[in-house]
Amino acid sequence: KAGVTQTPRYLIKTRGQQVTLSCSPISGHRSVSWYQQTPGQGLQFLFEYFSETQRNKGNFPGRFSGRQFSNSRSEMNVSTLELGDSALYLCASSVTGGSFYGYTFGSGTRLTVV
């Protein structure tokens, strides 16, 4: 059974640029959540998509956006990159997104903004 696949694994961007990260969930999982992990703030929730609809959103500026496609694959976009956006971005998939089933995380995309 394939796990959660995130691409690319590593990315270096310049301040002001935009970036798109991709997440392919486990087959049959309809919920995809995105998290930002930094040494100072730990793991922080960005947003969650279920059946192509954003169901929940964290406290991040509007530069962070996402979407989900009909095959449950999800993309996350960050516009006008800032140095502080350097982080490990993780996506997690779940059957329904309910807390009782647990989440499977991908290996993440390491974004470095220079």
Added chain:
Amino acid sequence: TQLLEQSPQFLSIQEGENLTVYCNSSSVFSSLQWYRQEPGEGPVLLVTVVTGGEVKKLKRLTFQFGDARKDSSLHITAAQPGDTGLYLCAGSYNQGGKLIFGQGTELSVKP
């Protein structure tokens, strides 16, 4: 602000020792999960606890959910070098995929 305080932040022990990691909040959670993360990888789910007072065992790991569902603990018996990693607790209010993570406990088990 929804917070989960995890302690200790760092733990360095010898192989064979026992340890306990704590996860505390002033909020009541629908469920609480424990994850283990290794460098360069995503967190891996260890357990989900749902009922207040629930105790779950996974080999040498014992997880407990507080009676009031505000806190949890992870106890490792006879730690081994393979247990080294970042242990994260995460609470859920069952709000559609949103987990509140603690800051993590960096565990190092020396042979």
